[in-house]
Amino acid sequence: MATIAEALGIDRSAVVKRAKSEHWLHTTERTQGGRRHLYPIGALPTDVRAKVEIAAAKLALAAIATPAPANDDPVTEAAAASADSATAWAWFDRQPDSTKAEARRKAEALDAIATLVGQGLGLTAARDSVAAAIGDSPRTLIRWGKRVTGVPRADWLPALADQYAGGTRTAACTPAAWEAFKADYLRQEQPTAASCYGRLARAAKAEGWTIPSLKTLERRIEAEVPQAVRTLLRQGPEALKRSYPHQTRDRSVFTAMQAVNADGHKFDVFAKWPDGTVARPVMVAFQDLYSGKILSWRIGRSECQEAVRLTIRDMVATFGIPEQCWLDNGRNFASKWITGGTANRYRFKVKDDEPAGALTLLGVQVHWTTPYWGQAKPIERAFRDLCDTVAKHPACAGAWTGNNPMAKPENYGSKAIPIADFIAMANQEIAHHNARPGRRAATAAGRSLDETFAESYATSVVRRATEEQLRQMLLAGEGLRLDGKSGELKLWGNRYWTEALSNHAGRKVVVRFDPENLAAPVPVYTLDGRYIATAERREAAGFDNVADGKSFNRARGDYLRATRQAADAQVRLDALDPVARVTELQPATPPKPGVTRLHTPPRRGKAATTTEPTAAPTADTVTDLLTAGLARLRSA
Incomplete structure (x- = not known):
């Protein structure tokens, strides 16, 4: 009853009174002092x-x-209890x-x-x-x-x-033996623990060391040498860097054509070039960071700065100018013709008089990534897909080389695909790569790369390049001489001409062109960089092609007619009248000589002599000569 009274916080008599009034079920028990009531709790x-x-x-x-025991300082007691609790729960x-x-x-x-x-x-x-x-x-x-x-x-x-503290007893091992085993095992040659133990056993026999079993030493290595240290010592710093968790980068912060990244990839395929050379083709590609779509690409013999420049031009001409670009700090991407003038271009010296590169002239902010570090360039993920869809395409059967020397196929080197066929097939597969649905990227959400790009591109603000900027990104051929009569330009077996070139016939010029599209018009400049005109290619016509012949005659007639009209506009026939009139002049009277001398022939048998007068003859001299001459005539 005392417990119920204490639980209710009332006097015992009040509990008894309530129990009687409410008829609580109870039993009575005799005690030394009297009786007590026991109430079942239920x-x-x-x-x-x-x-x-x-x-x-x-x-x-x-x-x-x-x-x-209670602490005198309740604040200190609470802090200590909290610290003890945190330590206990952490354990x-x-x-x-x-x-x-x-x-x-x-x-x-x-x-x-x-x-x-x-x-x-x-x-x-x-x-x-x-x-x-x-x-x-x-x-x-x-x-x-x-x-x-x-x-x-x-x-x-x-x-x-x-x-549980666990056992503390360890197998005996001489410290020098343990250090020798660690030094042998933790090498970048990555020897096996068994081979290290074999050498340790031979050394222990010679040195008198005590060594435990191989399993004991392996467990001690795992317990005392952290995994990161083992990775660094046995595999090197690059392996340690790869073991660090990668940083997940959210590309949804961009919009289409706001940021791009680029890299080069050498396909594991033997291709045959027109000159008979067999080599692995190299592709330079630019990819949109937001959608992952491959925007432009060029395939050639090497990852040269010309290929990079033309790939940039293809991207800019088709989609516009990006705001930012992530590039590999390789020799060709860091070339002065691509990124010259960029402040953070550290591969070569940045000079004040350095020519501005293609991206620099377009105002693109360039970021450099670590070479051979695929995590920094999402385009590496696309290259991995192309290694399967392009390099292992049925058209490349027999031309695939394997992705490493140990993975050469049995038919290695049995075929080389013509480069034109390879480029056509690669273009088709890249188009399928961009159009394939079901992409799992956060920005794609099950759509294709083309659809993801198109949706964002429709609402993006993209800068466009002018025709002058696009011309400057073509390759330049310097010192080409125009035909001396017509001003026609010949480039790699192709003939180009426009009327403006007639004024520069016979002169050397600079022509800008795309080597993979020689059918396109080519801009022509003077040697000092002044734009002349864009010349169209003149295609050869069949010998019996009447339609082409008529078209040529018609174009030539138009040219001649326009030239005659221009000549008539420049020269008036009546403009010659003032200079055509001739004034009649009287013949001039010939002057008389001051002295006349007779010619004296030389005598027979004697050589003629010529005596140079030392001075002009006088009147007395002439009289003397005449007298002497008359005397010789009389004697004869």
């Missing part, structure tokens, strides 16, 4: 029974665990599930004892009953109760978990 009213059970549980916990979280399950079983047993005591059963009887139910002795439950003495109920599990 027959009590609901509100009374709840309070009694709470009070009984508190008494049971007090009997199981003796409270710890408990590192234990195996079997240890955690055993702790929960012990806590449930102590809770069952408290519940039975709360229902009116004695502590000893409750402990015996629970011990019999779980198969442990009552003394074991007493030990468990002592473990949680002064411990809050929320922290019982760490307190009840078994803390």
Whole structure:
């Protein structure tokens, strides 16, 4: 009755009065001092029974665990208890599930004892009953109760978990032998533990070392040398870098054509070129970062800066100018003709007078990635697909080389696919790659790369390149001389002409062209870089093709007619009248010589002599000569 009175917080007489008025079921027991009433807890009213059970549980916990001594400073006591609780739970979280399950079983047993005591059963009887139910002795439950003495109920599990220290005995091993085994095993040649142990055994016999078994040394390596250290020492820094979790980059922050990335890929296929050379073709490709679509690509013999430049032109001409571009810091992508003038282009020296590259002139922000690090360039994932769909295409049967020297097929080198056929097949497979549905990227959400790109591209703000900018990105051929009569340009067996070239006939010019599309018109410049005109290609006509002949005659007639009209506009026939009129002039009277001398022939048999006068003859000299001449005539 005292327990019910304490649980209700009222006087004992009030409890008796209420019990009589409500006719509580009870039994009477004689005591030394008189009698007492015993009330079954299940027959009590609901509100009374709840309070009694709470009070009984508190008494049971007090009997199981003796409270710890109180601390004089309650703040310090709370902080210490919180720190101890965190440490205990951190240790408990590192234990195996079997240890955690055993702790929960012990806590449930102590809770069952408290519940039975709360229902009116004695502590000893409750402990015996629970011990019999779980198969442990009552003394074991007493030990468990002592473990949680002064411990809050929320922290019982760490307190009840078994803390096994484990065995501390280790096999004997000479320290020098252990160091020798580590130095031999932790090498980048990656020897096996068995071979290292064999060498260690021979050295131990010579040195008198004590060594344990191979398994013991392997377990000690795993226990004392962290996995990251083993990776670094046996496989090198690159392997350690790959073991670090990759960074997931969210490409949904971009829109279509806002950012692109590029790289080169050499296909594992033998291709035959028009000159008979057999080599593996190389592709340079640009990919949209938002959608993953391959925007432009060129296939050639090498990853040269010309291929990179033309691939950029294809992308810009078709889709526009991107804002940012991620490039591999390779020699061709970092060429001055591609990224010249970029402030962070560290492969070559950046000079003040360095020519601006193609991307720099377009205002594209260039970012550099680590070479041979596929995680930095999503286009590497696309290349992996193309290794299967392109390099292993049925058209390449017999031409596939294998992706490493150890993976050569049995028919290695039995065939070389013509490069024109390979390019046509690769173009088709890349188109299928972009159109394949069911993409699992976050931006695609089951759509194809083409659909993902088109949806975002329709709402994107994209800069467009001018015709002048596109012309500057073509390849330049310098020093080509125009035909001396017509001004016609000849380039790799093709003839190009336009009327504006007639004014530069016979001169050297600069022509910009696409070597893979020589049928397209070519821009022509002077040697000092001034634009002249764009010349169309003139195709050869069949000898008996009347239609082509008529078309040529018609074009030539138009040209001649237009030239005559231009000539008439430039020259007027009446403009010659002033200069055509001739003024009549009188013939001039010939002047008389100052001195006349007769010619004297030389005598026969004697050589003629010529005497140069030293001075002009005088009148006396002439008279003397005449007299002498007359005298010779008379004597003759």
